[in-house]
Amino acid sequence: MTVFTCNPLPHLNATLITFEIEGGVIEVEEAFALDFPTLPLNQGVILSGRGPIWLFARLVHHYHPALWVAVHDPRLGYIVVQSHSKERREGEVIASSL
Amino acid sequence: MTVFTCNPLPHLNATLITFEIEGGVIEVEEAFALDFPTLPLNQGVILSGRGPIWLFARLVHHYHPALWVAVHDPRLGYIVVQSHSKERREGEVIASSL
Numbered sequence: 333m334t335v336f337t338c339n340p341l342p343h344l345n346a347t348l349i350t351f352e353i354e355g356g357v358i359e360v361e362e363a364f365a366l367d368f369p370t371l372p373l374n375q376g377v378i379l380s381g382r383g384p385i386w387l388f389a390r391l392v393h394h395y396h397p398a399l400w401v402a403v404h405d406p407r408l409g410y411i412v413v414q415s416h417s418k419e420r421r422e423g424e425v426i427a428s429s430l
Numbered sequence: 431m432t433v434f435t436c437n438p439l440p441h442l443n444a445t446l447i448t449f450e451i452e453g454g455v456i457e458v459e460e461a462f463a464l465d466f467p468t469l470p471l472n473q474g475v476i477l478s479g480r481g482p483i484w485l486f487a488r489l490v491h492h493y494h495p496a497l498w499v500a501v502h503d504p505r506l507g508y509i510v511v512q513s514h515s516k517e518r519r520e521g522e523v524i525a526s527s528l
Contacts, residue, residue: 360509364521385503386503388487389486389490389511390511393490393512401487403483403484413487413488422462422488423458423463425458
């Protein structure tokens with residue numbers, strides 16, 4: 333099972349979604365059948381969790397309509413990978429302590 | 431430095447792009463300044479390499495106009511993560527030995 337936790341981050345005008353894969357392993361079929369949480373798309377979406385590259389690829393694609401999408405790199409912070417906003421540019425690193 | 435190698439896979443109607451990050455580490459700034467190879471987009475694009483999640487996210491987004499996009503999971507094969515084609519569905523696993 334995969335659990336999604338959504339935390340609004342009003343200071344960043346974003347929602348942080350953290351996913352946790354129970355047991356650490358997910359099958360492709362299960363990953364592509366998951367329903368992702370419905371989020372406000374007029375702000376940013378930040379994705380965090382440990383999972384296969386293709387699950388991240390699916391998540392980033394799914395939330396593409398959001399104002400911007402970032403992924404959490406525990407070493408660096410939140411890396412903006414897509415943006416439809418002048419407020420955030422692709423390649424920007426947002427400190428995750430913010 | 432990051433090196434991209436492109437291999438046409440005519441039997442899959444796709445191009446395989448393999449990237450290699452010299453030394454295994456890439457800075458965010460460098461990753462977002464990379465020019466990606468120009469590829470035929472009327473077929474599939476398969477991404478392969480070892481790199482951070484945000485580089486994959488950028489690559490998948492960049493090649494989104496392609497007929498379909500897959501990522502290489504060495505354990506499983508090529509996982510289709512986006513498709514504009516009836517020939518390939520998202521979540522499909524293509525054997526990489528093909």
